[in-house]
Amino acid sequence: MSAPSTRPLLSLYRAIYAAGVTATLLVAGFGLWTGLSLRSWPVALVSVAVAGLLVLAVRRRLTEFRSRRHLPGPKPSFFLGNMSDLLLHGHGGRHESLQALHDEYGPLVRFHAAWGSAPFVSLSYVSPNLLRKELDSHRRADRTVLSRSLMGMAGGELHQTHRQVIAPSMTFRGVSERGYVLKDVSDRYVDKWKHVDEGYEGLQSDLRDWSVNCLSAFLFGDDWDVGADLHAYHRALSAIEEEVSFRAFHPFFVRWVFPRRRRRVRAAYHRVAAELGEVVTRREQRIPAACPAHGATGAAAATGGDLLDRVTRAPWSAEDRVEELMSLILGGADPMSYVLSQALVMLSLDPHVQEKARKTIEASSSCAQEGDPGPDPYVRNIVYETLRMFPPVPFSAKFSDERAVVEQGMSIPPGTVIMWMKNAVGKNPEIFREAERFNPDRFDPERFPADGEKRNDTISSFLPFGAGPRHCVGNRLAEQQCIVLLTEILKNFHVVPLRHIKVQFHSTISVVPSAVPVRLVPR
Structure with missing residues (x-):
């Protein structure tokens, strides 16, 4: 049973x-009757071909169901597959629906998308298959909006070329230098939070602004306009995110049947x-293409300037x-603001972890001989633990048209999207001892497993930044961004829970999230 808000939408899709099937049959039937009546054989043949294509599409759908019925999962309907199960908690609660399916069917769950889209298998664990190079990331929805970028383009030479331009700025060294x-x-x-009153309700908005400003200042340097209208910018970014997300799990025709959504995402x-075009133009005007900085090669090209230099x-x-x-x-932008918001919530509920983090920060600072002591290991563990329990991107997916994959002793046919449900994995x-407990110490590299158990408490056990050749190119930047702000918050504030905020x-x-239910109390 789907959520009440999605039932009209599912009825529309059905x-x-x-209507499409009926119209196809009527057109084919009328064309065949006309062709035979008038002895117009081309018309009759075209009509038979149209009917034949429909029959092939139906057979392909039935074959899809039969070839995967050995995999555990809910029974699909012909047109919509398991969309009603996926939207049980509404479009924005798909991660909750998938978690419920895993609770019912186990670590591997098969579900079918709407007719015309590839079927899915969701895993509640990280499989070695996800690291295979021949499995490309599933980017069908991204490609409809961002086809020119790493997010949308298919794997291959063009993708590698783009990644080679961006990656040097995102290495540990590149991030540390900036x-x-x-x-x-x-x-x-x-500094702003030190001067707000106790009733301040803008923390969630501030975290989103901070995330955009951090990313933009890091990527674009002095050419980022810090006075930009961030609220309008956020609304536009959110509209693009929402549309990509919507197209990922809805029928292929949603791009055309909702013109208002289409106009909205185009405007965004x-x-x-x-x-961003103004940012690029400012850089090109400030450092023209004829300038030697733009002709740098070798090591100079690899390390000089910020990412915007490399892109231009x-x-x-x-x-x-x-x-x-x-x-x-x-x-x-949104993923890192979510990680910070959830980290603050968990810290507010655990004063012991807060105090331990402050002591390790102070110890790291006092031990540093000069300059920046670097990211505190315990604060990094807090970020990892937050990523484990609250992954900002709930699922990632891989896909291959050619190779079958074996999971849990069951063969998953080619053409199946294989994704790992990060909430369920974490x-x-x-995989994780006391998995429901917020425990940053589990990522301490010097901690020894109890009773000789195999150690799973590493970031590789849940892959929050994806897997294989197409893992998140900005993972180092994302980690460092969160560590820096969290460190400054812990040095300057006590994080107190606000239990009355829903x-x-x-x-x-x-x-x-709609809000961050904590208050930052200056120390």
């Missing part, structure tokens, strides 16, 4: 499918593209540059 940018932005927000795309040097079109920058902002008691969560590409 009606569209039924870590001062993250601290400068974080310090501005920490142009809004963000205009902002790349032999891409203006549209390629803007869309790639857009994908980097989309991929990091809270799987067979929080609702909405899932698009990432999870977005």
